[in-house]
Amino acid sequence: MSLRNLYTKEPLISIIITYYNLGKYINDCILSIISQTYTNWEVIIVNDGSDTKNTKILNRIKNDKIKIIELPKNEGQLCAFLAGVKNAKGEFICMVDADDILLPNYLKTLLYVHLTTNTALVSSSCGEINENSEITSLNSNTNKISIKQKTINYSEIENLFQTEENFKLKKVKAPFALWSWNPATSGMFRKSALDILKYFPNKEYWKTGADKVVFSFLHLIGGSVNISAVCYLYRHHKTNNSQTSLTTGDKKFLNEEYVNKLIDWNIKIRLDAINMFKKNRSDLIKKYNKLNYYKMYFKIIFCINLKICAKTIKAFAHKIIQY
Numbered sequence: 001m002s003l004r005n006l007y008t009k010e011p012l013i014s015i016i017i018t019y020y021n022l023g024k025y026i027n028d029c030i031l032s033i034i035s036q037t038y039t040n041w042e043v044i045i046v047n048d049g050s051d052t053k054n055t056k057i058l059n060r061i062k063n064d065k066i067k068i069i070e071l072p073k074n075e076g077q078l079c080a081f082l083a084g085v086k087n088a089k090g091e092f093i094c095m096v097d098a099d100d101i102l103l104p105n106y107l108k109t110l111l112y113v114h115l116t117t118n119t120a121l122v123s124s125s126c127g128e129i130n131e132n133s134e135i136t137s138l139n140s141n142t143n144k145i146s147i148k149q150k151t152i153n154y155s156e157i158e159n160l161f162q163t164e165e166n167f168k169l170k171k172v173k174a175p176f177a178l179w180s181w182n183p184a185t186s187g188m189f190r191k192s193a194l195d196i197l198k199y200f201p202n203k204e205y206w207k208t209g210a211d212k213v214v215f216s217f218l219h220l221i222g223g224s225v226n227i228s229a230v231c232y233l234y235r236h237h238k239t240n241n242s243q244t245s246l247t248t249g250d251k252k253f254l255n256e257e258y259v260n261k262l263i264d265w266n267i268k269i270r271l272d273a274i275n276m277f278k279k280n281r282s283d284l285i286k287k288y289n290k291l292n293y294y295k296m297y298f299k300i301i302f303c304i305n306l307k308i309c310a311k312t313i314k315a316f317a318h319k320i321i322q323y
Contacts, residue, residue: 013041013107013188014090017098018080018210020048023057025099025235028133030061033096038107041065044084045098049074078206078213085194093189095214100185101129101233109229110188113169120193120222121215123181124231131237139230167229176303177216177269181224184211185232193222195287199280201272209265216269220296221288273300 015033019026026045033043043066047058058068069083081095092111096102106124113122128137174180181187196217206213218224254262277284277297285293 010038010040011092011111012090013038013092013094013111014084014088014191015041015043015094015096015107016081016084016088017043017045017096018048018077018084019045019050019054019058019098020074020077020080021050021054022098023050023054025237026058026061028101029096029098030063030066032102032106034063035104036102036107037104038111041107042089043067044069044087046080046084047071048076048080074207076204076207076210078203078210081210081214082197082203085191085197088191091191093191093194095184095187095189095211097183097185097235099235099237101133101235102185103231103233106231107188109167109227109231113225113227114188114190117169117171117225119171119225120190121181121218121224122188123186123215123224123226125226125228126182126186126232126234127230129233129235131235133235135233136236140234167227169228170226172219172224172226174219176220176273176300177212177266178303179212179215180219181211181215181226183234184214185234187211187215189214189218190222193218196221196284199276199284201276201279202268205268205272209261212265213269217273220299270300270303 017026017029030043033041043063045058045061045066045068047055047068047070049071050058055070061068067087069087071080071083075083085093092114094107094110110122110124125139127135128140129135172180194214197214200213200217215224274297277293277300281293288296
């Protein structure tokens, strides 16, 4: 028996899937998890008040490593995710959307980066698929660190579902609540860092966009790293947020609904975060000490920079023009 087997264990990873009427895609998502090269995982599916048809589809899933939690009503993505965290046994947590597909080395790659960088959040790049599971992009990352090739590498076509072994890492230095990552499924978190979210108010407001809250707070208290490796496939379909904008190559044209949502999210998360720090001052100081408490608090208050200002002005201008 090796020393590794005698003294060390591979960490358990808890994969939390928030599920709301996505029965059409859930089996593909589960199959991609079962196919992972890293095998020490558990899945917690939180059924967030789905209708009878979609609940029946979910209940057909039979696997000893998969646990299903039923919420009595639709409480929203953030509440559903935190309900999963309460039941998670893993030291590391993934927030997987039920309509996405994980590539085989997803868990292995994100865990390796966690163990070598000691950050609270690691976010990967992603490919894109449509509602018919057809691949539309091999690398569609918002973190802007993909490896730009001067020539076309046709070997990628033969290895669509292989995560690259050599990839770039970039430490994120963005202010609080400035989005610098890919969507929810891209991230793996340290469970210890998620504990701060039990203080966050108005969780029910975040029916969608829960990754905005989770990623922002983990980056605030434990730092984050983006990687260029493509680890999962993000699905565009009629009911997700991405479908509210027109994507044409590398340009995204946001419609009014999504512009308004972005404005509301950016205002709401900052006000709620400030109120959270005020209301829970003594608990947070006890947990993180006084110096770190004020350091984080002032980061939230002064989280405005030129990029945020430019995006906010652009969003408000876009909103005004419609009138």
